[in-house]
Amino acid sequence: MSEEKAFPIRVNITNSLSSMNNNSANANNANDAAGDWDRERELEKEPDPFPPHVDASTIPVLAESPEKTKKLPLKSYSEICALLQAGRKQEVKKLLRDNYWPTNSPIRSQLWPSLCLSHSTDKSMQEGFYWDLVNQLFGTTELPDKPPLPPFVDSAHRLSYHLTRKGRSVTDRVVCVLGYSCPDITYSPAIYPITALLLHFMPEEECYNSLTSLVASKHKVFVTQTKLLYEVTWKTVMHITRKHVKSAAVHLSRHCTTPSRAERIYADWIWWILQGLPFNHLVRVMDCYLYEGVKVFYRVAMAILNLFYKHSSSQNSDWMKEIQDLGVDAALTKFCRQLPVSPRKVLRAAFGIRALSSAYIQRVFVKTEMTLKSRAVITGSRQLLRSRSSENLPTSQSQVNIQMLSHTLTIKEGPSPRSLKMRLQTCPGTLSPLCGRKRGVKLDKNVRSFL
Numbered sequence: 001m002s003e004e005k006a007f008p009i010r011v012n013i014t015n016s017l018s019s020m021n022n023n024s025a026n027a028n029n030a031n032d033a034a035g036d037w038d039r040e041r042e043l044e045k046e047p048d049p050f051p052p053h054v055d056a057s058t059i060p061v062l063a064e065s066p067e068k069t070k071k072l073p074l075k076s077y078s079e080i081c082a083l084l085q086a087g088r089k090q091e092v093k094k095l096l097r098d099n100y101w102p103t104n105s106p107i108r109s110q111l112w113p114s115l116c117l118s119h120s121t122d123k124s125m126q127e128g129f130y131w132d133l134v135n136q137l138f139g140t141t142e143l144p145d146k147p148p149l150p151p152f153v154d155s156a157h158r159l160s161y162h163l164t165r166k167g168r169s170v171t172d173r174v175v176c177v178l179g180y181s182c183p184d185i186t187y188s189p190a191i192y193p194i195t196a197l198l199l200h201f202m203p204e205e206e207c208y209n210s211l212t213s214l215v216a217s218k219h220k221v222f223v224t225q226t227k228l229l230y231e232v233t234w235k236t237v238m239h240i241t242r243k244h245v246k247s248a249a250v251h252l253s254r255h256c257t258t259p260s261r262a263e264r265i266y267a268d269w270i271w272w273i274l275q276g277l278p279f280n281h282l283v284r285v286m287d288c289y290l291y292e293g294v295k296v297f298y299r300v301a302m303a304i305l306n307l308f309y310k311h312s313s314s315q316n317s318d319w320m321k322e323i324q325d326l327g328v329d330a331a332l333t334k335f336c337r338q339l340p341v342s343p344r345k346v347l348r349a350a351f352g353i354r355a356l357s358s359a360y361i362q363r364v365f366v367k368t369e370m371t372l373k374s375r376a377v378i379t380g381s382r383q384l385l386r387s388r389s390s391e392n393l394p395t396s397q398s399q400v401n402i403q404m405l406s407h408t409l410t411i412k413e414g415p416s417p418r419s420l421k422m423r424l425q426t427c428p429g430t431l432s433p434l435c436g437r438k439r440g441v442k443l444d445k446n447v448r449s450f451l
Contacts, residue, residue, distance in 0.1 A: 049106040053167030054200050059103060062280040062343075074099050077110045084118055096288050097351060100344055103280045108201040108287075115290040116198075116210035119217040130205045133177045143169045150179025152225070154189030159275055160196050171196045174208050182215060187227040191215075193274045194223065197286055220293035231267075232369045233294075237301055238266040239364050244353055245302050248309035255328035265329050269301045276304075276336025277346075284343040295358055299350035307349060308335050 050056045075095050083092045096115075101107055131141060138144050143166065149155075153175060160168045174195050179185065191211070198207045214222040224230045242249040256262040273285065277300075289296040312319035312331070322331040339346070 049104050049109060050200060051167075051203055053164050053170055055162050055164050055167075056104070058162045059279060062103060072098075074101055074105075077107050077114075080111060081114060084114060093288075093292060096291055097347060099287075100284065101287070103283050108283075111287075112198065112201050112290055113206050113210050116213045118291070119220060119222075120213035121216065121218060130177065130208045133181060134173065137177060137180050138173075144173060144176075145169075147172055147176050149175060149192075150185070152179065152185045152188040153192050157189050157193060157271065157275065159193040161193075161200065161279060163196055163199060167196075167199060170204050171199060174199070174204060174211065177208060178211060178215070181212070185215070185225045187230055188223050188225050189230070190223050190270055190274065197282070200283075214290075217293075222289075222293055228372065229369070232365060232372060234267045234269050235368045235372075236361065236365045237269045237298060238263070239368065240298065240356065240361065241266070241302050241305060244356055245306045245309075248302075248305045251309045251313060252305065252328060252332075255323055261329070265332065270297065272304050272332070272336050273297055273300055276333055278337070278339060281339060281343045281346055284347060288347070295356075295361055296350070298361060299353055299356065300346065302353055303346055303349035304336060304339075305332075307339075307341060307346070308332055311335070311340065 048056065050059075080092060080095055083095070134141055138147070149158075149172060160171060163171065171192065175192055178191065178195075185191075194214075195207065195211055198210055202210065215225070224233050238249075252265065253259075253262050256265070273282065277285065285296065285300050308319070308331075311317060312323055312335075314320060319331060319335060322334060325331075326334070341349075
């Protein structure tokens with residue numbers, strides 16, 4: 001082969017080798033760029049949605065629902081906040097019901113406090129006020145070791161969900177400070193688990209501010225605060241369930257040997273939700289509850305009962321076997337924990353119950369309350385259905401004793417002569433100077449001195 005013919009071949013080989021080297025270099029550069037991009041993404045990664053006092057490793061990841069639904073992009077916090085500030089309540093309500101943010105979405109760290117604050121009458125919560133109360137109550141900001149909880153806490157339902165040991169101590173402190181600042185709350189077992197849920201998505205001080213907004217809300221009810229209202233609530237649930245999901249209510253009663261057993265099941269209605277539901281389902285329910293109030297819990301409880309009926313009405317179903325083996329109350333509790341439907345289906349079933357307006361629920365609530373009060377007056381008894389944890393609650397007799405002591409102290413403190421004279425002359429059933437002298441009743445010398 002001549003030199004002239006071999007030269008083009010050597011040139012081609014050289015060009016090919018050069019091209020291969022360039023491609024290899026480009027590939028290496030691409031890999032380096034990809035590595036840099038991954039590192040940048042790692043640095044720009046969204047912050048952990050859970051505070052340090054939450055054990056995020058124990059929170060189960062909910063698999064994507066296989067339902068064939070049209071997936072719309074999830075709304076951002078800024079979009080919902082704009083609607084809240086504009087007072088567009090119906091739109092906010094619809095967005096909260098329809099947007100299925102993942103449990104670990106960081107949106108709740110901003111969304112939940114804003115939803116709670118929207119019910120507050122005093123929007124200007126002073127920064128540091130909570131820590132002032134902590135110092136007044138405990139004398140330090142250090143976490144106390146097992147502080148005595150307020151009497152409104154039900155010791156059988158101190159639910160902590162996925163909080164760490166420190167998180168449980170923080171829950172105790174927030175609840176103690178609430179009891180200190182709101183002494184008129186005498187019985188409210190739902191406050192403790194709701195506090196624990198709030199602490200999954202916000203720091204301690206913000207949790208306290210959110211909680212006080214819910215407790216002090218004037219337009220919507222979030223928690224009951226007395227033993228009487230606690231009983232009124234579960235009786236209201238029983239009444240509206242028997243009317244609006246009648247088949248489910250009949251199914252439940254059919255498997256109860258006595259009416260009192262059915263009432264006991266309804267009395268635990270709040271724990272179907274707060275203690276029974278899987279955490280992912282519960283978080284989605286709380287998204288709506290924190291804006292709409294306790295009526296969301298009413299609807300979800302009815303939806304649970306209706307789903308339980310649909311899954312256990314067949315004689316050959318697994319849940320019917322559970323009813324026969326364990327009893328209907330234990331089977332219902334187990335059904336809540338192993339709920340075989342997605343959060344989307346639960347909320348769809350809950351908000352699909354028709355003719356269940358807030359005004360109607362309020363009418364049933366007031367009627368039930370008046371019935372219980374009148375029954376207590378007629379029978380002369382103040383005993384309500386005993387809860388599983390009623391220790392440390394003042395009895396009716398102790399309250400009467402306190403009132404008598406208070407009246408005695410008021411008199412001994414020495415009102416002005418003029419005010420006592422007017423009180424004796426105007427109050428029916430008291431001794432006026434005229435009737436005392438007319439009937440020969442000897443007046444006390446201290447009273448005569450004022451007259």
